Amino acid sequence: MIAMGERAVTTRGARLLSVAASDLDGHIARVRALPWRGGVGRLIGDVQAAGLTGRGGAGEPTWRKLATVATTERPVVVANAAESEPASAKDVTLLSRCPHLVLDGLQLAVETVGATAVYLYVRPGPAARIARAALAERAARRWDLFPVRVVEAEESFAAGEEATVLARTTGRRTRPTRSVLRRGRTMGRPGPPDRATLVQNVETLAHLAQIAYHGPAWFRRLGTAAEPGTFLMTVSGMVARPGVYEVPVGIAGSALLDLAGPADDPVAAVLLGGFHGTWLPTATIAGRPLSRAGLEPLGARPGAGVLVAASAAQCGLAETAAIVHYLAAQRRPHCGPCRAGLPEIAARMTELAHGRGPDSHRLAGLVAGHGACRHLDGAANLVRSALDTFATEVRRHHGGECSCPG
Structure with missing residues (x-):
């Protein structure tokens, strides 16, 4: 992905x-x-x-x-x-x-x-x-x-x-x-x-x-009054032309996706900001300006300038579980909450992705804000946004089903 x-x-x-x-x-x-x-x-x-x-x-x-x-x-x-x-x-x-x-x-x-x-x-x-x-x-x-x-x-x-x-x-x-x-x-x-x-x-x-x-x-000729200029955005995932795009701050999410071009399947959701970022439905960001002010009401931000596109043929819960496993492997050994909390979040997300466990809302809330740095907070934010964006899929997984092939 x-x-x-x-x-x-x-x-x-x-x-x-x-x-x-x-x-x-x-x-x-x-x-x-x-x-x-x-x-x-x-x-x-x-x-x-x-x-x-x-x-x-x-x-x-x-x-x-x-x-x-x-x-x-x-x-x-x-x-x-x-x-x-x-x-x-x-x-x-x-x-x-x-x-x-x-x-x-x-x-x-x-x-x-x-x-x-x-x-x-x-x-x-x-x-x-x-x-x-x-x-x-x-x-x-x-x-x-x-x-x-x-x-x-x-x-x-x-x-x-x-x-x-x-x-x-x-x-x-x-x-x-x-x-x-x-x-x-x-x-x-x-x-x-x-x-x-x-x-x-x-x-x-x-x-x-x-x-x-x-x-x-x-x-100031490009961008918004509050955030002038252009910015670089790495676009990847289910798009026809992945790469690094330079666009004016405030460009609509749909306009950026149009530049990258549709893949075989339509984009259902995007991950904005990277592995510490936020999952959002494509319809939610379509008309939204990609700027800090434009994304703040959605609880998102451009972050490191990353947009990953996911299609309806991909299981967003499984994709999130894979990312959280990576983040768990990157934890710092001296941080107790991070050392214990991230592997637990990863395990819960894996169980959910395979339809065997409860959602991780409560666990994500418990660990957020207790790490030595923002790594734990970022992972918790990612999980919460996935559970919100893929809420329908969460319910299907609890019933032992998945909308995605395989």
Whole structure:
């Protein structure tokens, strides 16, 4: 269900993917010069006027994070390209097609906050190789003012969480904590060593670079008033053209599914936001704007920019059980509720998928909010949304039946 095609799809109005240049010469031909602002804080006003929000999941105003870190002593900047969400391919696509756009944004962020240490935290494999090659090109041309150290992410679902990012870039033990993750991305909290650290997703940095190139008014031409610009969405599952789409914030769910094209069977439900996301019936999201404000009444969010389409020929309960088993395998051993709760949720979901057990509403409610990080909460949210979206199927399973073939 989560198998991704290798296709990257640009759409009309695309900005990041439409100016793709994987080599530095091609990039320079498009941007001509890196738009340095000549001092700490000078880009913040433009970023605030543009209304850029984080594209890594939390959706915080980017200017606010920049402003907070810029007031601290010797801060650190980390570009986050861990992309540990299994259903996501947007960050590796972005790095593959336009790595220098990302790295320009990283350099400008460093100048803006006055950082004295810079890291690119990247998923091992192709993304890391592309990043190193791009940085070598830039070093040979003396394109950058600030040296960047590449740190490869760990191989885990939690690799992109901020506490893990900070631990990995400083060589400390990886141990996510609820206090960090509940409050969102770093905004002046201790980093390496005990210095404020700005962590930004690489897509956010690419948008920041384009704001510096073209200005806030240009950036606001697409998207919504509250959430301007475009965003990258990885679309997979039962669609004809899986891939990474760049679309304006606020595009209707039906319009995005139309771009991806129908598969043999119509889409009955979608998983939005990834493995910690929310199942919703297709009819519910058809006319809904895909934005934080548009999805909030449904209890959903774009999250990491993931949409997985499921057809009526698939059992949503079985698909959810498989995802929860994966999440259980990714739990942290030091967290008691996570260590005990996630395998139990996975077992209950498997029983339900095979028509042998009760639903997991009560269990999901008991474990939510008690883990050391949001991993347990995310799994509980996934289960609750599946039980709501596939409520008819739950009743059939209790009767020993299933609507899906096999």
